[in-house]
Amino acid sequence: MIDILDGLKAAFWLVISFDAELWEISLRSLRVTLSALIIASLIAIPLGTYLAVQRFRYRRFAISLINALMGLPPVVIGLLVYIALSRSGPFGVLNLLFTPTAMIIAQVIIITPVIASIAHQAMRELWAEYHDLLISLNTTKWQRIVTLIRDGRRNLLTAALAGFGRAIGEVGAIMIVGGNIDHVTRVLTTAIALETGKGDFALALALGFVLIGIAIVVNLAIHTLSRTEREGRW
Amino acid sequence: MNRFLLVAIALLWAQVSSADNMRLAVTTSFENSGLADVLLPAIKTDIDLDVQLLVVGTGQALKLGAAGDVDAVLVHSKEAEEAFVTAGYGTHRREIMYNDFVIIGPVEDPAGINGAANVIDAMTNIATAKARFVSRGDDSGTHKAERALWAAAGLNIQDHGDWYQAVGSGMGAALNTAAGLNAYIIADRASWLNFGNKKGLSLLFSGDPALYNQYAFLPVDPVKNSHVRNDLAMLLEEWLTGARAAALINGYSIGGEPLFVFNATTD
Numbered sequence: 001m002i003d004i005l006d007g008l009k010a011a012f013w014l015v016i017s018f019d020a021e022l023w024e025i026s027l028r029s030l031r032v033t034l035s036a037l038i039i040a041s042l043i044a045i046p047l048g049t050y051l052a053v054q055r056f057r058y059r060r061f062a063i064s065l066i067n068a069l070m071g072l073p074p075v076v077i078g079l080l081v082y083i084a085l086s087r088s089g090p091f092g093v094l095n096l097l098f099t100p101t102a103m104i105i106a107q108v109i110i111i112t113p114v115i116a117s118i119a120h121q122a123m124r125e126l127w128a129e130y131h132d133l134l135i136s137l138n139t140t141k142w143q144r145i146v147t148l149i150r151d152g153r154r155n156l157l158t159a160a161l162a163g164f165g166r167a168i169g170e171v172g173a174i175m176i177v178g179g180n181i182d183h184v185t186r187v188l189t190t191a192i193a194l195e196t197g198k199g200d201f202a203l204a205l206a207l208g209f210v211l212i213g214i215a216i217v218v219n220l221a222i223h224t225l226s227r228t229e230r231e232g233r234w
Numbered sequence: 235m236n237r238f239l240l241v242a243i244a245l246l247w248a249q250v251s252s253a254d255n256m257r258l259a260v261t262t263s264f265e266n267s268g269l270a271d272v273l274l275p276a277i278k279t280d281i282d283l284d285v286q287l288l289v290v291g292t293g294q295a296l297k298l299g300a301a302g303d304v305d306a307v308l309v310h311s312k313e314a315e316e317a318f319v320t321a322g323y324g325t326h327r328r329e330i331m332y333n334d335f336v337i338i339g340p341v342e343d344p345a346g347i348n349g350a351a352n353v354i355d356a357m358t359n360i361a362t363a364k365a366r367f368v369s370r371g372d373d374s375g376t377h378k379a380e381r382a383l384w385a386a387a388g389l390n391i392q393d394h395g396d397w398y399q400a401v402g403s404g405m406g407a408a409l410n411t412a413a414g415l416n417a418y419i420i421a422d423r424a425s426w427l428n429f430g431n432k433k434g435l436s437l438l439f440s441g442d443p444a445l446y447n448q449y450a451f452l453p454v455d456p457v458k459n460s461h462v463r464n465d466l467a468m469l470l471e472e473w474l475t476g477a478r479a480a481a482l483i484n485g486y487s488i489g490g491e492p493l494f495v496f497n498a499t500t501d
Contacts, residue, residue: 087302087459095461097303098257098288181257181286194289197406198266199431
């Protein structure tokens with residue numbers, strides 16, 4: 001119990017004093033995760049919608065595959081990305097290992113299935129509603145997908161935020177591909193693991209509270225900016 | 235909203251690039267000792283070199299070196315290091331400093347190792363008492379040293395029962411586990427002194443010459459991996475074996491207790 005109180009106290013002072021290091025790793029966490037989120041959303045949302053609209057032979061298999069990939073442990077993805085980006089691996093020449101870019105790549109692979117799966121689920125219901133209308137208007141496939149994405153944006157936002165939550169709290173994969181290098185690839189989650197290893201539970205907990213705070217602020221900000229909770233907008 | 239998002243993204247991406255930097259894989263015991271926080275800023279001011287530390291176990295550190303993902307390694311397991319050089323992954327092995335391993339355990343000392351004649355006795359006492367023992371289990375330098383000690387005591391790890399628990403994690407995490415289980419554990423002195431969660435544990439045995447722990451610096455061979463910054467690794471080696479490093483390493487202490495002894499020789 002004392003530990004948790006100490007953690008809250010330490011978190012409070014870190015935030016109040018605008019601790020330079022805390023700012024640095026918090027901003028890096030945000031930078032990596034938001035970049036991964038944008039890239040993953042650009043892939044996953046059209047993919048999820050396409051799977052809802054289009055019928056093709058291996059559709060069921062593709063959906064099952066995406067759902068299964070959601071359960072893949074991040075450490076495994078981290079290891080695969082590490083092997084690919086290692087100097088002795090196929091993409092070694094790019095010199096991306098132990099950089100924020102490597103962490104973004106790993107996170108994109110981790111959260112794309114999450115976003116695609118939730119997006120597909122939401123789009124399927126919307127498609128059932130819109131099906132007759134869009135068919136009778138003789139729309140092209142592309143028009144159908146765009147319409148669904150536009151009208152289902154609230155659900156898609158939920159899908160994206162689920163991806164954000166998974167990415168910002170992730171530690172296993174980015175520890176391997178980023179290496180937790182001070183001032184280069186250290187983010188909140190890897191710093192928490194490091195401080196726990198040093199036995200400094202108060203600081204580790206404080207960073208954890210900061211992480212929760214950032215997640216809440218980002219969620220609120222996105223909801224406010226996209227006006228999801230206002231009436232009569234859609 | 236879109237404009238705001240663009241500005242936010244632009245701000246997040248605005249980052250400055252840094253000067254000359256090299257990557258050094260070090261052991262968790264070195265990082266957890268806190269010495270890195272003393273040496274790295276001095277290296278930056280003296281030779282304007284940003285050393286990026288990858289904190290892993292000795293086994294993984296040598297693996298990173300072999301793949302050419304780091305420019306040099308600083309580890310503590312002589313046999314594995316010599317094999318690394320023999321296999322052509324490293325150019326040479328340069329001894330930098332040493333400290334010692336210590337046996338940590340519950341204050342009550344159920345196995346009675348406090349006051350044991352030597353480390354063999356201490357290990358045997360733990361095994362006889364079947365007192366809980368936490369092993370690093372991650373092929374790190376400390377883990378290799380621990381296995382060597384069991385072997386020296388004529389005991390086979392496979393024969394150990396439930397009381398022997400390999401956790402497969404870094405020095406600090408393993409110490410946390412030992413604190414939670416109230417178990418014995420072998421740690422390097424520096425990590426122990428710098429460890430913040432000591433409750434219920436204390437240093438019970440140390441001082442046997444068999445517990446000597448040598449740290450060595452190994453630059454990765456650029457012949458196998460041409461992109462490796464061997465020039466920077468050599469620059470760092472020169473600094474690490476120099477007078478300034480000697481003063482900082484010998485002068486580093488926690489609670490008045492010195493942690494490392496500098497022993498690099500100039501050739």
